[in-house]
Amino acid sequence: MIGAGMGAMAAAARLAVAGHRVVVYERTDTYGGGVRRLERDGFVFDTGPGLLTLPAVYRDLFVKTGKEPLEDCVELVQVDPSSRHVFADGTEVALPNASRAGVVAALDEALGAGAGERWGEFLVRAREAWDRTRRPLLEEPLWPNWRVLAEKEPYPGVPQRRLLRTRQARTLSEIGAWELRDERLATLLESSALAYGLDPRTAPASAAVLPYMEHAFGTWYVRGGIRELARAVYERCLQRRVEFVFDAEVMRVLDKDGRAAGVELRDGTVAEADHVVADVDPARLKVMTDRxxxxxxxVRADPFTTRPGRFTVLLALRGGREAGAAHRTVVHAPDPESELDFLASADGDQPPPPTVTVLRPDDPALRADEGHESVVLSAVVPSAADWDEESMVRQYTDHLLDAAEAAIPGLRDRVLWHEVRTPDDSDDETSAFLGAVPAPALAAGQGRFLHPANTTRLPGLYRVGGWSHPGGGLPHAGMSGALVAGLIVEGPEFRGSQ
Structure with a gap:
């Protein structure tokens, strides 16, 4: 196993239960891939994902690999409200967790009568897209005839009375413009794609499944931070006698008689294996195999395609968290078009203010005491920007702090200290090309939003994690582990969970 990311560990635990001896070689000194934490002066921060959707993926992992269920290993808490949104015109709305009626009522009250109904009708159509794509995009190995997924848009068309025909949205932005008919609702919709670095102007309409997943399955937090989920999966691997070798960088996948036969480490050590599973991005895997x-x-991934990354500011604040504060607030960009243009090109010396997510967990484990608070600010940014340039880092830090003032008035006066993390830090920790973050696989879009299959042309070599099918995100990484384990244990005839 190359890499100790969430997908690799999910596969490792399942393979160990099936009787395989599993050894994981990790380039860094810890597990979890991008799911990490930073601790300083009594403050604790998730430096990767801060929330979890589809916890059923990890519940299934724990059921299949041991007697202790997930909830005996971590404390899962539903986040309510699921999110608070601050729009450019100053309008605010807090959306209840996993409650269609509650969301409809909240939107009607905040944005005007009819807004909630339009959003509710959109969720019905998004569910149809989810039902059509759930199995092929999450629960099954990528179809050999994947072009069926690439060419057919699963998001349904909407009858237009005036036009006397059905209008089929091709992109997420067209859904917002044609069906939601409110700039703020459109911004709410598009932010679900932007959070994964997807441009809603080019992301297929099938990206409607992203907000639907949060709505249908809820938004969850793990007490102590999402890093606790990585710890629980790691400990489950140890219980199943998975071996971990840290500070061990794999340089080459061994190829013997046309089949993957093991790995070679930087120090020259050779480890033979019947199967090799790689939880690395396409650029790094290309270097390891050179074939x-x-x-x-x-489905092919250009290993050196530039994809967006994340810019994060970790804040240690004096003063306690006020009662009723939202766990997650999204402060939307004042000029979304400029934000998306800069994200696509990284051109110009003056980056526009981005959409900023503010995470304020009500968790004593993350703060020094009740008189302090730990907060994480994040935004999607061009990973190809010059993050060694001090002025760029300073501008983005100021943008995030300015936006966060809308969520936490008087924020700057409370800052004890802060730490900044750029895509370069993600590059160091995960080796992802330029510190990019993978997006979930999506149907339609001519296949540009699918990820390479878990199997490869080299027999015995498998891909796992966010850079392979079914793509990025914690649930998707966990599902990729289940798919790879199934393909190794059952062989090519494996067709996914039933």
Missing amino acids: PLDKNGD
Whole structure:
């Protein structure tokens, strides 16, 4: 196993239960991939994902790999409200967790009568897209005839009385413009794609499944931070006698008689294996193999394509968290078009203010005492920008702090200290090209939003984690582990969980 990310560990635990001896070689000194934490002066911060959707993926992992269920290993808490949104015109709305009626009522009250109904009708259509794509995009290995997924848009068309025909949205932005008919509702919709670095102007309409997943399955937090989920998965691996070797960088996948036969480490050590599972991004895997991994007609990933990353500011604040504060607040950009243009090109010396997510967990484990608070600010940014340039880092830090003032009035006066993390830090920790963050796989879009299959052209070599099917995000990484384990244990005939 190359890498100790969430997908690799999910596969490792399942393979160990199936009787395989599993050894994980991790380049850094810890597990979890991008799911990490920073501790300083009694403050604790998640430096990767801060929330969890689809916890059923990890519940299934724990059921299949041991007697202790997930909830005996971590404390899962539903976040309510699921999110608070501050729009550019100053309008605010707090959306209840996993309550359609509650969300409809909240939107009607905040944005005007009819807004909630339009959003509710959108969720019905998003559910249809989810039902059509859930199995092929999450629960099954990528179809050999994946072009069926790439060409057909699963998001349904909407009858237009005036036009006497059905209008089929092709992109997420078209759903906002044609169906939601409110700039703030459109911004709410588009932010679900932007959070994964997807441009809603080009993301297929099938990206409607992203807000639907949060709505239908809820938004969850793990007490102590999401890093506790990584710890629980790691400990489950240890219980199943998975071996971990840290500070061990794999340089090459061994190829013997046309089959993956093990790995070679930086120090020259060779470890033979019947199967090799790689939880690394395409650029790094290409260097390790130096041979084509995809057959003609396969989904291919350009290993050196530039994808967005994340810019994060970790804040240690004096003063306690006020009662009723939202766990997550999204402060939307004042000029969304400029934000998306800069994200796509990284051109210009003056980056526009981005959409900023403010995470304020009500968790004593994350703060020094009741008189302090730990807060995480984050925004999606161009990973190809010059993050060694001090002025760029300073401008983005100021943008995030300015936006966070809308969520936490008087924020700057409370700051004891802060730490900044750029895509360069993600690059160091995960080796992802330029510190990019993978997005979940999506149907339609001519296949540009699918990820390469878990199997490769080299027999015995498998891909796992966010850079392979079914893509990025904690649930998707966990599901990729289940798919790879199934393919190794049951062989090519494996068709996914039933």
